[in-house]
Amino acid sequence: MRLRKSWLWGGAALVLGLALGWSLAGPVAVFGQNPAVPGVARGLQPSLSPSPVSDAKLKVFAQALALIEEQYAEPKTTKDLVYGAIQGTLGTLDPHSSFMTPEEFRELQIETKGQFSGIGIEIALKERVLTVVSPIEGTPAYQAGLKPGDQILKINGNPAKNITLMEAVKMIRGPKGSKVTLTINREGFQQPKDIVITREIIPIRSVKARILDDGIGYVRVTHFQDKTDHDLQAYLKKMQQRLAPFKGLILDLRNDPGGLLEQAVRVSDEFLTTGLIVYTEGRNRNQSMRFYARAGQEGKVATVPMVVLINEGSASASEIVAGALKDQKRALIVGAKSFGKGSVQTIIPLEDGSALRLTTALYFTPSGVTINEKGINPDVVVEDKPLATDKSVQKLRDELLSQHMRAEGLTDKPWNQPITPEELAKDPQLKRAVELLRKWPPKNLAQHP
Incomplete structure (x- = not known):
């Protein structure tokens, strides 16, 4: 029986190198039996x-x-x-459903196992406009200053209007060392800007960590790929050994566009001992599933005070985690409202090696809320530092890059090197999270004990 592969990625995002955004980093057989993830059903x-x-x-x-x-x-x-004809049929559906030729499907499977050649951005069709969900930290797109919400108007001078995500991938991807020019429109720009980016091999590390001197740990998940949960467990184990007492944990999901559904469940499970994590509903009965936390697992960090950071670049799988921890009153959510992508795509291989990427279900948080087009609202709203609009293009670009690289600057140092007050001062959302943990439990937040 052929297993179907399912994952969640912000706005059907694609990572352009070819397409990490479809996150087949060992795409999990969510619709196959998996005893490690309760509630998983076999697909029809x-x-x-x-x-x-x-x-x-x-x-x-x-x-x-x-x-x-x-x-x-x-x-x-x-x-x-x-x-x-198949592409035309899928084109009558939602923007997240698409067709992959055998070559595209093979590349997808290879390139999402940990590295690929490209510029390193996740894109989505948002209101039919090609939009940047977020650049992957440390990649050429990240270094070039691309920002969540940027609209891609042209690719190498060719209009990007009314093209599919796969067509965009074909236009943007290319060999290492070659260049691609993206014409970007951004709020605050008086006119679109051309950004030239050199393609590189993009190694992907999905979990990074740091600590603070006063017993607080910081973990950043950049996307949900195969073994993200194992990498997270390794850092949490180190923190439990290093931080005595372990006074608090910050889980940073900002600019995390999503990834594998199973990994979202497994990551959530690291912080819960009981209760519903997420459920899905689709036309097919076996596409309607419920995922629960597992009790009695060793090494869980289920009682440490916890804050989750989100922003407009947090999508799909990262929204599942934030929604589960919020609804189960396990963590305080801090930052800005998330992206709002709440559909599940299933990869269905066809007999000739091609595949369908088909939207098969919507997912819901434990309280029964769908985040599709709505997003997760934080418990504590902390907007990022506003950008000045009266600056030269270069100065504005430098400021954007500086803001977008804060989290990368935090995690490009050894995990056991404490975060400094100077680093906190540059990141108001992280600074607020630390303040809340130092004064735990939070006051005037009735939904949290």
């Missing part, structure tokens, strides 16, 4: 016996296909025509 296979109605429609399609092959002015292969 598509029916191979079409109904009389669908059979009649297929005859019309076959007739049209034959006429095109025989009479079209230029020769076309049957494969190209069939693939085009």
